[in-house]
Amino acid sequence: MNEPILSIRGLRKAYKSGTEALKAVDLDIHRGEIFALLGPNGAGKTTLISIVCGIVTATDGVVLVDGRNWRDDYRHARTRIGLVPQELTTDAFEPVLNTVSFSRELFGKPKNSAYVEQILRDLTLWDKRHTIMKELSGGMKRRVMIAKALAHEPDILFLDEPTAGVDVELRKDMWALVRRLRERGVTIILTTHYIEEAEEMADRVGIIRLGELILVEEKNALMQKLGRKELHLELAEPLTAVPAVLDEWDLKLNDGGTHLTYTFDGKAERTGIPSLLAAMRDLGIGFKDLETKTSSLEDIFVDLIHGGRIA
Amino acid sequence: MNWRGVWAIYKFEMHRFRRTLWTGLAVPVITTSLYFVVFGSAIGGRMTEIGGVPYGAFIVPGLMMLSLFTESIFNGSFGIHMPRFTGTIYEILSAPLSAFETVLGYVGAAAxxxxxxALVILATAHLFVPLTIEHPVLMLLYLALVALTFCMFGFIIGVWAKGFEQLQVIPLLIVTPLTFLGGAFYSIDMLPPTWRQITLFNPVVYLINGFRWTFFGTADVAFGTALVATFAFALACLAGIWWIFRTGYRLKA
Structure with a gap:
């Protein structure tokens, strides 16, 4: 059971124009986890998902679904996988129930009205089952896209930006749904722009930039790194250099010597702040103001996508 | 085989046709009636029999073929072009369906x-002219073969076309002129010898005459030749579709 449910090896996509949308990505997805793929627009998130789902052809590399090659054994792979694409693409004139039943049948599953009804009820779509798609609001269409993806009972679900352009209430609904799916044993891979979403939902986080997966980390471990705090001191008088006595705090002098920054572990019992302030008082270094700041996933993310790396 | 998947596509397409059922059926009935009013009554009265077949009856296979070409290309191309246009193709591509199954669903429904x-036209024509079909089983088989072939041709156009106007280009600018010049309403024996030679390069001549042979037992070209030509076109379309799915041409990035 420890074998990854999805194993991506050296997956690469280069277009004829020379654009390299994916640069040999390696990634393992564990059974039953929620994995969040974070990255700015054009980073390759959708390309990665599309290749796994069979919509885009890979230039190189392989995907194993439960150890089986996704191209040689495409029926097995595709039956296991459900996809909710980013774009709201629907058949305008089809009623909700028909379009969801169509998806189930397309994937070769026998009719199961009770199951389809359950999905529609879970997504609060049951009352709208006879409404044609073009009469639904954007949020409702998004729910139908999810219902379609779940119709064939996949155990791996890809959600490409599931909450883009969705109001707060629906976003909370989606999060609850994703958790319920995970409880049922569905493995979920979601892409998102919202860092809070990754923080809220994911077991692990992957960050992708310019077609490269630059970080894959347990969310909690990442949060530990994020648990680092900074103390900013605005000095009364500018300093030319940090006095040697203060070396043990590894301070940084910024803004032409007017600001001191001390980085510490916010979760540690001893932060070192009182002793630092005492030592500064002894040296006669006064300050006008102080503030502490927690680096958020957002800071790390912004830092990473601008080319920085986590140590 | 994912028969359920094939059936899902087939039903989806047939459902689309049902939404426009009455216009879909009224058009061929009205068009056929108009052709009979113009060609059958106004002109047909002045025409002699062609190869022992009264003119009214002579044009029936051509009329059926003309509509069959247009309908098959249109439905075959529209069926696959719509999901490409709206983006719902993602679902077809991500489904556990082989290329053969996908094509079977779309082409089967269009055919x-x-x-x-074509059969509605035959029934309408029967109201205007007495008709006896010499080889009814062959006629139906031949009709089915041509329908499948042109639906596959339509499928290729539907994948190739970048917009709705391109869907119309080949049917309007190539197929319809070739059909009119391919002996739908006359025998190529009626043409001057040079034009007759040129006309023999028109593939539609073989399709129409092969079909006409199943009605009357006589035609401008031998039935065997017509059958070979039709199969050749069917194979060319199959090869085109095979290539599309192998390379992912305009279906997959």
Whole structure:
């Protein structure tokens, strides 16, 4: 059971124009986890998902679904996988129930009205089952896209930006749904722009930039790194250099010597702040103001996508 | 085989046809009636029999073929072009369906509609002229073969076309002129010898004459030749579709 449910090896996509949308990505997805793929627009998130789902052809590399090659054994792979694409693409004139039943049948599953009804009820779509798609609001269409993806009972679900352009209430609904799916044993891979979403939902986080997966980390471990705090001191008088006595705090002098920054572990019992302030008082270094700041996933993310790396 | 998947696509397409059922059927009935009013009554009265067949009856296979070509290409191309246009193709591509199964669903449905229209034309024509079909089984088989072939041709156009106007280009600018010049309404024996030679390069001549042979037992070209030509076109379309799915041409990035 420890074998990854999805194993991506050296997956690469280069277009004829020379654009390299994916640069040999390696990634393992564990059974039953929620994995969040974070990255700015054009980073390759959708390309990665599309290749796994069979919509885009890979230039190189392989995907194993439960150890089986996704191209040689495409029926097995595709039956296991459900996809909710980013774009709201629907058949305008089809009623909700028909379009969801169509998806189930397309994937070769026998009719199961009770199951389809359950999905529609879970997504609060049951009352709208006879409404044609073009009469639904954007949020409702998004729910139908999810219902379609779940119709064939996949155990791996890809959600490409599931909450883009969705109001707060629906976003909370989606999060609850994703958790319920995970409880049922569905493995979920979601892409998102919202860092809070990754923080809220994911077991692990992957960050992708310019077609490269630059970080894959347990969310909690990442949060530990994020648990680092900074103390900013605005000095009364500018300093030319940090006095040697203060070396043990590894301070940084910024803004032409007017600001001191001390980085510490916010979760540690001893932060070192009182002793630092005492030592500064002894040296006669006064300050006008102080503030502490927690680096958020957002800071790390912004830092990473601008080319920085986590140590 | 994912028969359920094939059936899902087939039903989806047939459902689309049902939404426009009455216009879909009224058009061939009205068009056929108009052709008979113009060609059958106004001109037909002045025409002699062609190869022992009264003119009114002579044009029936051509009329059926003309509509079958147009319908098959239109439905075959529209069926696959719509999901490409709206983006719902993602679902077809991510489903556990082989290329053969996907094509079977779309082409099967388009061919069903094409055949229905052709048979409605036959029934309408029967109201205007007495008709006896010499080889009814062969006629139906031949009709089905042509319908499938042109639906596959339509499928290729539907994948190739970048917009709705391109869907129209080949049917309007190539197929319809070739059909009119291919002996739908006359025997190529009536043409001057040079034009007759040129006309023999028109593939539609073989399709129409092969079909006409199943009605009357006589035609401008031998039935065997017509059959070979039709199969050759069917194989060319199959090869085109095979290539599309192998390379992912305009279906997959």
């Amino acid at each position: 069903t509609k094409g055949l229905t229209v």
